[in-house]
Amino acid sequence: MGIKRGEPEHPHGYIDLCDASTELYARALRAGRLSRSEAQAAPCLIDLMLLLPDPDDSRWLRPVPPAAALARLEHPIEREIQERRNQTLALANAFEPFLSISEERTTVSQAITELKGVSNIDAIVGRATAECTKELLTVQPGGTRAPELLDKAVDRVRPLVNRGVHVRSLYQHTARHNYGLLAYQERVNTVLMELRTLEELIDRLIIIDRKVAFVPAHRDLPVKLNRHTALEIRHPGLVEYFVGVFHHLWEHATPLDEEVHYEQPEPDGITGVQRSIAKLLIEGHVDEVIADRLGMNVRTCRAHIAKLATALGSNGRAQLGYLIARSRILDRS
Known part of the structure; x- marks a missing residue:
């Protein structure tokens, strides 16, 4: 038996669910199902694919788990961010040779500098970080951190937070498996430093005062090799774009002092x-x-x-x- 609908009575999306759909969806999640007659009060739940037909009994509808619905909606957004990031770097690489031809048109070429050598990169990033006055944003992919790297991070961050700089860093969930990251947070011990984790991150990213960003120069190389070449980006448009990418990831990340709720395996056993x-x-x-x-x-x-x-x-x-x-x-x- 289908649900009869004419013009939509609830013209909204996921963000602004109406009161009726919010109440019915919550009820369906608690009970595990909802009768088709009850669902007539909020047909938008079917339009938005939050209720699906019960394959075993046509009189009932089954709620889509919120985690599954959220993942389905987030996936194309995250994919678009990754694609646009790739396009940004590809465009910069494609136009770099032409920008240096004319002395009168050097603005963009001067705003993107390729850095080579681990020690050289660390020195330049270190100087830029030491000059930070307001905000430091970092994305640090990879698993556990060696103690000496975390000691170095503490030495670099402490002077910043002591003068009021807000530090936010993203790591991967696997970095939680090592006590060093928690020790790093405890040693700095300030509300001005926030650490969060995600399952999967983009490549390493450092943004200082929204004026300069550092990213790997060659994305397809493994993380360790990527440290040998980097791009220093001072173009305001590109830096602001990377800030937007960071904020999107940050909103979906879990604070380090909160428990990660790992997704349970599907019925087919795949996590x-x-x-x-x-x-x-x-x-x-x-x-x-x-x-x-x-x-x-x-x-x-x-x-x-x-x-x-x-x-x-x-x-x-x-x-x-x-x-x-x-x-x-x-x-x-």
């Missing part, structure tokens, strides 16, 4: 981490790059790949990509 790995496999990345992107060691990454292959019934790496595409598991990520 959210394994779906992230499946996405990177489809994109053609090798194990080492996937491990870098997700902040885990290669052995753990390969263990997840093996579990993914078992869940999908794959007999080999070549077949796994085909089975991932056919299974449509990435539609849920």
Whole structure:
């Protein structure tokens, strides 16, 4: 039996759900289902795909879990951010040779500088950070941190927060597995420094006072090799764009002093981490790059790949990509 509708009585989206749909969706989540007659009060729940037909009993509708609905809505936004970031770097690389031809048109070329060498990059970033007066934003992909790196971070951050600089840093969930990150937060010990984590991050990013940004120069290299080349960006438009990317990631991250609610495996046994790995496999990345992107060691990454292959019934790496595409598991990520 279908629900009869004419013109929509509830013309809204997910952000501004009406009172009726909010109440019914909450009731459906608590009970695990909702009768079709009850759903007539808020047909928008079906339009927005928050209620789906019960495959076992046509008289009932099943609520889509909020985590699944949120993931479905966030995925295209995050993908668009990544694509625009890639376009930004590609455009900068494409036009860089032409911008230096004329002495009269040097503004953009002077605003983007390629830095080479780990010690040189660290020195330039260190000087720029030491001059920070208001805000330091950083994205730090990868897993656990060596104690000496965290000691260096403490020495760099303490003078900033002592003079009122607000520091916000993003790490990956895997960085929580090492006590060093918590010790870093406790040693600095100020409300001016906030740390949050996400499952997957973009490449390393440092933004100082919204005036200068530092990013890797070659995205396709592993994290360790990426440290050998970087871009110093002082173009206001590009810096502001990276600030927007950071804020989007920040809103979806979990504060370090809060517990991460890991997504439970789907009925097919595939976890959210394994779906992230499946996405990177489809994109053609090798194990080492996937491990870098997700902040885990290669052995753990390969263990997840093996579990993914078992869940999908794959007999080999070549077949796994085909089975991932056919299974449509990435539609849920």
